[in-house]
Structures are given as C-alpha cells and as structure tokens.
Amino acid sequence: MSEADDILEWHRVEGAVLGSLAIGAGVLLMGPILAAIGFVGFKDDLVPEVVFAVLAGICVIVGPMYAVLKLARSLGEDAWLSARKDGVVFERNGKALTLAWDEIERVDHEPPQTLVFRRREGDDFVLHERFATIEVAELGKRLEDLRRKASFGLLPK
Numbered sequence: 001m002s003e004a005d006d007i008l009e010w011h012r013v014e015g016a017v018l019g020s021l022a023i024g025a026g027v028l029l030m031g032p033i034l035a036a037i038g039f040v041g042f043k044d045d046l047v048p049e050v051v052f053a054v055l056a057g058i059c060v061i062v063g064p065m066y067a068v069l070k071l072a073r074s075l076g077e078d079a080w081l082s083a084r085k086d087g088v089v090f091e092r093n094g095k096a097l098t099l100a101w102d103e104i105e106r107v108d109h110e111p112p113q114t115l116v117f118r119r120r121e122g123d124d125f126v127l128h129e130r131f132a133t134i135e136v137a138e139l140g141k142r143l144e145d146l147r148r149k150a151s152f153g154l155l156p157k
Contacts (some may be wrong), residue, residue: 008146008155009083011139013092014132015074024067031059081131081139083146085155088117090127099125101150109140 038052079092086101099117108116113136117125131139149155 005014006086007082008085009142011081011131011134013077013079013081014130015071015077017071017074020067020074024065024070027059027066029061031056031063034059079129081127083143085150086145086148087150087157090125092147097118097125101147101155104147107140107144107147109137111137112150115140115143 016091022067033056034052035056038049038056042048042052080090082089082091087098089096089098091097099119103120105118105120108118110116113128113130115127115129115136117127119125130133130136146155
C-alpha cells in the first residue's frame with residue numbers, strides 16, 4: 001500500500017487569481033480610455049495628445065504584464081491540505097505540518113476563510129487560506145466529520 005492510498009481528501013490552496021486579473025484588466029482598460037481622452041479632448045493641442053498617447057501605451061503594456069507576473073507568482077506557490085487515514089497534513093513549499101487525528105479536539109470554521117484545528121494539547125493551528133475546489137466552511141465540516149470517524153475507528157484501514 002502506497003502513501004497515496006492513505007489520502008482521503010486533497011485540496012490545493014488557491015492563489016490570488018481574481019485580484020491579479022482584475023487589476024491587470026483595469027490598467028489595460030485605462031489605455032484606450034486615456035487614448036480617447038487624448039485624441040478627442042486635445043485634438044488641437046499636440047503636447048497633451050502625445051502625453052495621453054504615451055500613457056495609454058504604457059497602460060496597454062503594463063496591465064497584461066502585471067497580471068501575468070502576479071498569476072505566475074500565485075500559481076507557483078505550492079500549498080495544499082490533505083486528509084489522510086492517520087491525520088491532516090498541510091504543506092507549503094516543501095515544509096509540512098502533520099496533525100494526527102487523535103491530537104485534534106475539533107475542526108472549526110471562522111468566517112470568512114479560516115480553518116482552526118483545536119488541539120487537545122498546545123496551541124491551535126490556524127489556516128487563513130482559500131482552497132481551489134471547495135469552500136472553507138464545507139471543508140471544515142468534512143474534516144470534522146473525518147475527525148469524528150477517526151475517533152471511533154471508522155476510517156478505512
């Protein structure tokens with residue numbers, strides 16, 4: 001039996017995808033707006049027309065570059081949470097924290113996107129993350145259900 005056979009659920013942390021796209025698209029959208037203002041509003045004055053055209057060109061170049069670079073950074077971060085037969089593992093960039101089911105008292109969800117693993121002994125483990133395939137509240141319920149099953153020995157062997 002391999003380690004992959006021990007995994008019950010696996011969820012990847014979602015990066016800041018929508019924010020990066022929104023800011024990049026907003027800057028890109030400013031390009032044609034500035035060009036229109038420059039060419040329509042200052043059609044008889046060459047200096048402001050050229051200034052607005054240069055600003056428009058900068059926006060058209062910088063907007064997509066910003067979005068691509070931010071997306072590459074957020075998607076390059078490797079972070080995930082897995083529920084296994086022996087406990088919960090959270091890994092980020094090669095560093096892992098494993099919590100055995102018997103050391104977790106309960107799993108709570110605190111709005112908007114916080115999971116709290118209440119430990120029987122020691123400090124709680126708090127995750128402020130969004131996950132790509134599931135809402136944090138639903139994930140909290142599923143992990144708490146798995147914790148209860150583990151406490152009664154009902155997880156698959």
